[in-house]
Amino acid sequence: xxxxxxxxxxxxxxxILTRAAEEKHEALFxxxxxxxxxxxxxxxxxxxxxxxxxLRKDDYLFGTHRGMPEYLGKGMKLKNIFAEYGGRKTSLTQxxxxxxxxxxKNGILGLVGSLGSDFSHAVGIGLAIRTKGTDQVVVNYxxxxxxxxxxxxxxxxxxxxxxxxxxxxCANNRFxxxxxxxxxxxxxxxxxxxxxxxxxxxxxxxxxxxTAVCEAMxxxxxxxxxxxxxxxxxxxxxxxxxxxxxDPCVYRKKEExxxxxxxxxIQRCKALLIxxxxxxxxxxxxxxxxxxxxIEEAIHFMEESLFPDPEEALKGVYA
Amino acid sequence: xxxxxxxxxxxxxxxxxxxxxxxxVIILGEDxxxxxxxxxxxxxxxxxxxxxxxxxxxxxxxxxAAVGAAMVGMRPVVEIMFSEYLYLAMDQIATQAxxxxxxxxxxxxxxxxxxVLYGTxxxxxxxxxxxxxxxxxxxxxxxxxxxxxxxDAKGLLKSAIEDDNPVLFFExxxxxxxxxxxxxxxxxxxxxxxxxxxxxxxxxxLATSWTTHQSMKAAQxxxxxxxxxxxxxxxTLKPFDKKTIFSSIKKTSRLVIVEEGRRSGGYGAEIAATxxxxxxxxxDSPIRRVAAIDTPVPFSPPLEGRYLPxxxxxxxxxxxxx
Numbered sequence: 001x002x003x004x005x006x007x008x009x010x011x012x013x014x015x016i017l018t019r020a021a022e023e024k025h026e027a028l029f030x031x032x033x034x035x036x037x038x039x040x041x042x043x044x045x046x047x048x049x050x051x052x053x054x055l056r057k058d059d060y061l062f063g064t065h066r067g068m069p070e071y072l073g074k075g076m077k078l079k080n081i082f083a084e085y086g087g088r089k090t091s092l093t094q095x096x097x098x099x100x101x102x103x104x105k106n107g108i109l110g111l112v113g114s115l116g117s118d119f120s121h122a123v124g125i126g127l128a129i130r131t132k133g134t135d136q137v138v139v140n141y142x143x144x145x146x147x148x149x150x151x152x153x154x155x156x157x158x159x160x161x162x163x164x165x166x167x168x169x170c171a172n173n174r175f176x177x178x179x180x181x182x183x184x185x186x187x188x189x190x191x192x193x194x195x196x197x198x199x200x201x202x203x204x205x206x207x208x209x210x211t212a213v214c215e216a217m218x219x220x221x222x223x224x225x226x227x228x229x230x231x232x233x234x235x236x237x238x239x240x241x242x243x244x245x246x247d248p249c250v251y252r253k254k255e256e257x258x259x260x261x262x263x264x265x266i267q268r269c270k271a272l273l274i275x276x277x278x279x280x281x282x283x284x285x286x287x288x289x290x291x292x293x294x295i296e297e298a299i300h301f302m303e304e305s306l307f308p309d310p311e312e313a314l315k316g317v318y319a
Numbered sequence: 320x321x322x323x324x325x326x327x328x329x330x331x332x333x334x335x336x337x338x339x340x341x342x343x344v345i346i347l348g349e350d351x352x353x354x355x356x357x358x359x360x361x362x363x364x365x366x367x368x369x370x371x372x373x374x375x376x377x378x379x380x381x382x383x384a385a386v387g388a389a390m391v392g393m394r395p396v397v398e399i400m401f402s403e404y405l406y407l408a409m410d411q412i413a414t415q416a417x418x419x420x421x422x423x424x425x426x427x428x429x430x431x432x433x434x435v436l437y438g439t440x441x442x443x444x445x446x447x448x449x450x451x452x453x454x455x456x457x458x459x460x461x462x463x464x465x466x467x468x469x470x471d472a473k474g475l476l477k478s479a480i481e482d483d484n485p486v487l488f489f490e491x492x493x494x495x496x497x498x499x500x501x502x503x504x505x506x507x508x509x510x511x512x513x514x515x516x517x518x519x520x521x522x523x524x525l526a527t528s529w530t531t532h533q534s535m536k537a538a539q540x541x542x543x544x545x546x547x548x549x550x551x552x553x554x555t556l557k558p559f560d561k562k563t564i565f566s567s568i569k570k571t572s573r574l575v576i577v578e579e580g581r582r583s584g585g586y587g588a589e590i591a592a593t594x595x596x597x598x599x600x601x602x603d604s605p606i607r608r609v610a611a612i613d614t615p616v617p618f619s620p621p622l623e624g625r626y627l628p629x630x631x632x633x634x635x636x637x638x639x640x641x
Contacts, residue, residue, distance in 0.1 A: 060391070093424035104426035109390055110419070117410055120380045124387025124395075131345060131369050131393065154380035161375070317459045319420045319428040319483035 001218040003054075003211060005278045011053045011073065011210060012269045012279075015045040017291040018068045019266060021078055024295050025068075025085065029245055033303070034086045036099055041066040043208070043240030046265035047171045049073040050213030051141045051235075054221060060107045060125050060138040062118040064171070065099060066241070067111060070141055075106040079298035088305035095308040096316065115142065116149025119168070123155045126164030126230075137165045137224040144234075145176030147190045156232065160199040163229035167220045170232070171207065173239035179251050191234035200231045207235030208265040211272065238263070324501040326494050327357040329469035330434075333476035334359060334396070336505050338366055341394060344480060347372045347385050348398030348434075356436055356495065358398065382408035382433065386416050386485075389431040394480060402437035402451040402489070416485040417460035429460075431485040432476075438491040438529055438579055439627060445615040448623075450579040452489050452527075453586045456557055462486040462510055463556040465527040469499035471554060474508030482510060491528040491579075513560035515567070519547035522573040522637050525564065525590065527553045530577040530628060537633035548637060556586050564590070565598045572603040575636050577628055582610040604640040609633050 018041065026038045041048055048069025052061050055074060063070040071081060083091040084101040093102055102110040112118040122140040129136045146152075147170055159166045170190050174181055182188075194201035200223065204216045213235055220231035238260040242249050249257075273279035324332065338344045346359055352373050354360040363371040374381035378399065385397035399405055405412065416429045439448040455461050462484055466472040472490070479486040516531065517538050526534040531552040538548040549567050553559055568574055574594060576587035587608035594606060609628045617623055 091424070092426060093422060096422045096424050100422055102423040102426050104423065109427055110423060112415070114410055114414065117383065117415055118387075120383025120411065121387030121390060121415075123380070124384035124389070124393075125391050127345070127347075127372065127384060128388040128391045128393045131388075151377070151380045151383060154375060154377035155384075157375055157377075158380065158384065316421045316425055318462075319425065319430075 001215055001222065003214045003218060005273070005276055007053070008211060008214070008269065009273055009278055011049045011214070012266070012273060013287050013291070014049050014053065014072050015069065015210070015266050015269065016287055017078065017294060018045050018049065018072055020288070020291045021295050021298070022068055024299065026245060028299070036085050037245035039066040039244050040241035041069050043260060043264065044171055044173055044237045045069045046210040046213050046269065047207045047235040047237050048141070050210050050217055051139060051169045054214060054217050055107070055137070055139060057106060059136050060109060060122075062109065062122055062140045063111055064141055064143060065111060071101065071103070071108055074108055076101070076103040076108055078294055079301040082298045082302040083305055086302040086305070087307060088302055089308035089312070090301070090305040094312065115146040116151055119149070119151045119155040122166050122168075123158050123164060126159060126166040127162065129165050130162065135225045137167060137221055139167045139169055141169045141171065143176070144170055144172040144181050144185060144190050148185065156194060156197045156199065159230040160197040163227065165224035166230045167217070167224060168230065168232045169217070170234045171237055172234050173237050175239045175243070175252070177243050178247065189234055191232050194232035199229065202231065202233045204233065204235045207237035208263050208268065210265060210269045321500040322503065323498045324469050326469045326472050326490065326497050326499070329473040329501045330358050330476060330490065331360060331362070332501070333473040334362055335365070337477060337480045338362065338370065340505070343392065343394045344396065345370045345372065345388065345393055346396045346398065347374050347381055349374055349376060349400060351398055356400070358434065358436070358490070378404045378407035379411060383411040383415070385431055386411050386429055389429045390419065390427050394430050396432040396434050396480065399433060399435045401447050402435050402449050403446050405433070405435060405451060405454070412461070412485065413455065413458040417458040420484065421460060428483045429485050430483045432479045432488055433485065434488045434490065436490050436492060438493060439616065439623065440492040442618055442620060442623065443616070444618040448616040450611070452487070452556055453578070453580045453584060453589070455487055456586060456589050460484060461557060463489070464510055464554060465489040465491070465556060466554065467494065467528050467531040467552050469497065469501045471508055473501055474506050475510065475554065477505060478507045478510050481507070486510070489528065493529045494532070508554070511555050511558050511560060513554055513563040514552045515549065515563070516552050517548065517550040519549035519571065521547045521571055521641070522549065522575060523564070523567040523571045524548050524550045524575045524577060524633065524637070525553055526550065526577040527556065528579070530579055533628065533630050534577050534633055537630040537637070540630060540634050541637060546637065546641065559590060561593065561597070564594070568594065568598055569601050572601055573640050574602065575607045575609060575633065575640070577609045577633055579611060579628060581613050582608055583613050585610050607636040607640055609636045
């Protein structure tokens with residue numbers, strides 16, 4: 001499936017915004033200007049943005065803890081992300097969610113705390129879509145480590161059995177928390193497990209190629225929308241970032257990281273767009289400036305916002 | 320005498336009426352199509368595969384699926400065959416369903432009903448017998464109801480389905496075949512309201528479900544000895560009806576709490592602590608809890624009998640504080 005270059009350009013903008021915003025988040029954390037540390041998506045932006053960027057507003061997305069690419073890709077505003085991480089009362093959750101942001105109007109239902117608990121939420125949403133008879137889809141985007149969590153298998157079974165419009169999109173960034181994934185995963189790949197459940201699957205060997213990510217997603221989305229059922233897709237990529245702020249990464253060699261920096265998704269996308277003539281250096285600089293300005297505005301919004309009143313903690317338990 | 324239905328028939332009628340009224344109501348669970356226990360029997364004939372959904376054997380996953388469906392506006396009922404299996408879905412109930420309305424600032428609600436068949440049926444052994452309702456007192460955001468009669472079952476079921484919060488609906492095995500008057504029309508019983516079954520001045524006995532029936536028998540036994548017990552069916556365990564409880568204690572000055580769950584961390588513990596905090600000046604004697612002993616449920620009938628509360632144990636507890 002061919003992806004229009006204009007779309008790739010849109011998503012390229014989001015990758016740039018993501019990277020710059022995450023750098024800023026890291027800086028703010030070190031300056032103690034917001035309470036939550038970072039899980040950077042550095043090096044994986046193409047996977048996150050590609051997974052979410054082709055979805056409609058009324059589709060649903062479950063994202064990850066290094067989630068800026070996919071949340072921005074799905075349409076969440078950066079200022080709402082910063083208000084959330086900053087614990088402000090102006091956040092969409094009124095300061096109650098934090099890392100577990102939620103932008104329900106954009107189909108982002110939240111980042112679940114115990115990774116893998118949302119496999120079944122996605123299945124349930126697929127059931128709701130089937131009962132209602134709409135052509136919405138639900139994407140669950142997760143890491144290879146989470147694929148070992150309990151409900152992955154019964155959920156693969158259910159979504160295949162009922163042919164639900166669910167896409168399980170796995171970013172294999174080669175690290176599961178503080179170790180290389182092969183230390184705790186029996187197989188090289190996650191996607192072929194779908195074979196055991198009779199569901200279609202695909203491995204995108206170059207998950208840093210935004211076009212390849214988008215093409216795989218477009219095929220799966222079309223399948224889901226037209227009653228063809230679920231897909232399990234695995235995007236091979238690399239986590240340039242540490243697991244989180246302060247992780248000294250004792251479990252890998254710096255040389256390996258340097259090699260993967262050469263495969264940077266943003267630089268490669270730029271090269272493609274310039275070669276195709278849709279992007280110029282001048283436009284590129286403008287994109288960076290606009291990103292900077294959007295980030296400044298978002299941080300300003302966060303810092304001008306008040307914290308919630310402590311008594312608000314007592315409210316909202318029951319709907 | 321009005322029309323009589325069994326508890327199970329009342330639940331089934333409640334489901335049917337709810338499903339006719341609201342197309343968002345769906346039922347998921349193991350064998351809900353054929354429904355060996357009868358709670359959802361014949362519903363598939365009317366509503367089909369899209370709304371009566373047989374799940375594979377994986378409670379954590381299908382309860383999670385029910386949570387997911389609720390998150391996007393459906394009103395699912397998920398059936399659990401034995402309360403032990405709730406623990407398989409603990410994360411989904413106690414962390415996910417319980418939290419989402421709060422942590423999303425009200426953006427995402429979970430209007431889910433977890434319908435649970437529970438309690439001893441006689442030699443069910445350790446994994447098909449337990450009463451685990453008290454395990455769910457701690458997570459915020461949940462509601463817990465335990466109807467004792469067919470009438471209460473249908474009325475509380477309607478309230479549970481229409482509530483925008485996750486509600487656990489407990490159906491005790493020993494009362495499924497019990498008959499009682501049930502109106503044909505739809506009606507709701509509010510969640511959070513206890514019911515006084517028998518007025519008395521000497522002691523307040525709080526109970527739920529099967530233990531309410533046992534408490535009534537105990538009250539009859541006590542009456543023969545000139546002791547007048549006030550028996551209150553809590554009906555809702557979370558949030559429980561403080562007003563009715565305190566008002567009764569002010570009258571009787573004595574409290575006995577009966578439950579089929581184990582003593583430690585049972586609902587008796589929570590209620591007793593609350594009464595001690597807020598109502599202690601009205602008590603003339605210590606609070607007594609009549610509960611299962613703190614062991615797994617043993618198989619052999621005499622062992623199971625030792626494990627469980629019964630009328631005599633309730634009578635003994637009352638007498639010990641007079």
